[in-house]
Amino acid sequence: MIVSNMSKDELMKDIMAHDFKLYDLQLYLNTHPSDENALCMYQNLVNDTDELKDEYEEKYGPLTACSAAGDCEWKWIKNPWPWDKGGN
Amino acid sequence: MWEYEKKLQYPINIKKPDPQMAKFIISQYGGPDGELAASLRYLSQKFSMPTEITKATLNDIGTEELAHLEMVGTLVSQLTKGVSPEEIKAAGLGDYYTDHGISVYPQSAAGNPFTAAYIQVKGDPRTDLYEDMAAEQKARSTYEYLIDLADDPDVIDVLKYLRQREVVHFQRFGEALRTVEEKLADKKFYMNNMINQPNKDCGCNKPKTKDCGCNKQ
Numbered sequence: 001m002i003v004s005n006m007s008k009d010e011l012m013k014d015i016m017a018h019d020f021k022l023y024d025l026q027l028y029l030n031t032h033p034s035d036e037n038a039l040c041m042y043q044n045l046v047n048d049t050d051e052l053k054d055e056y057e058e059k060y061g062p063l064t065a066c067s068a069a070g071d072c073e074w075k076w077i078k079n080p081w082p083w084d085k086g087g088n
Numbered sequence: 089m090w091e092y093e094k095k096l097q098y099p100i101n102i103k104k105p106d107p108q109m110a111k112f113i114i115s116q117y118g119g120p121d122g123e124l125a126a127s128l129r130y131l132s133q134k135f136s137m138p139t140e141i142t143k144a145t146l147n148d149i150g151t152e153e154l155a156h157l158e159m160v161g162t163l164v165s166q167l168t169k170g171v172s173p174e175e176i177k178a179a180g181l182g183d184y185y186t187d188h189g190i191s192v193y194p195q196s197a198a199g200n201p202f203t204a205a206y207i208q209v210k211g212d213p214r215t216d217l218y219e220d221m222a223a224e225q226k227a228r229s230t231y232e233y234l235i236d237l238a239d240d241p242d243v244i245d246v247l248k249y250l251r252q253r254e255v256v257h258f259q260r261f262g263e264a265l266r267t268v269e270e271k272l273a274d275k276k277f278y279m280n281n282m283i284n285q286p287n288k289d290c291g292c293n294k295p296k297t298k299d300c301g302c303n304k305q
Contacts, residue, residue, distance in 0.1 A: 019097070030145045030264075031263035064094070
């Protein structure tokens with residue numbers, strides 16, 4: 001795992017940017033399923049995004065419930081939630 | 089099925105409450121061209137889409153609309169956070185406060201509750217995709233009107249993001265529609281499917297024996 005020096009907010013913003021690119025490419029690939037450049041870009045982005053999410057979850061808490069049960073503590077319910085101030 | 093990720097699609101951090109702007113923006117939550125109508129429309133239409141491209145496009149844009157629904161709800165929630173009943177009343181939200189307190193209820197700016205009558209599911213892919221493209225344009229227009237009404241750059245930034253997604257969705261629906269129309273325009277070949285069903289003994293598929301006599305003049 002590449003550990004960056006980003007703050008919580010910076011890391012979240014970077015994850016959002018990566019997820020946004022991924023989703024936009026997903027919609028593009030749905031109508032252009034044989035665009036090899038886009039396929040390659042998509043796969044590279046998946047790998048980068050996974051690394052960023054691993055780092056975020058390690059430092060600041062779970063993004064999905066699957067990664068919320070570590071250290072014998074149910075971290076999923078912890079504030080802030082995304083709609084709260086400071087939660088996104 | 090869906091899996092929840094504990095984040096928004098785009099960051100929202102409103103520093104200045106503005107209940108009047110919340111009253112306008114709530115239309116994109118539960119109004120006629122809002123995100124709830126959009127997601128419900130696409131996620132219901134997907135069941136009668138005929139091709140891989142159209143199924144995927146409806147499913148995934150419908151899913152993104154759910155993320156936008158959460159964003160619009162977040163805008164409304166943060167714009168009304170900590171606002172007093174007096175300020176609510178002064179902003180023209182007294183009626184809303186009476187029925188819903190400080191919360192996010194799916195309604196239009198004019199107070200009409202959400203209804204599935206805002207959407208159509210026609211079971212005809214061409215008809216549905218034309219409706220979807222129109223819906224994206226209507227939502228784009230609404231976001232532009234909201235941008236006209238807003239003055240807080242934090243709010244405008246989010247509205248501009250949502251507006252831009254409508255443009256992209258319009259493009260993708262247009263591409264999906266084109267694939268359907270190309271398929272419909274293809275030269276058609278009709279096959280007698282009896283040929284492929286040997287169990288159905290219609291007699292026409294039997295190999296002709298050379299000496300059956302039926303071919304004799």
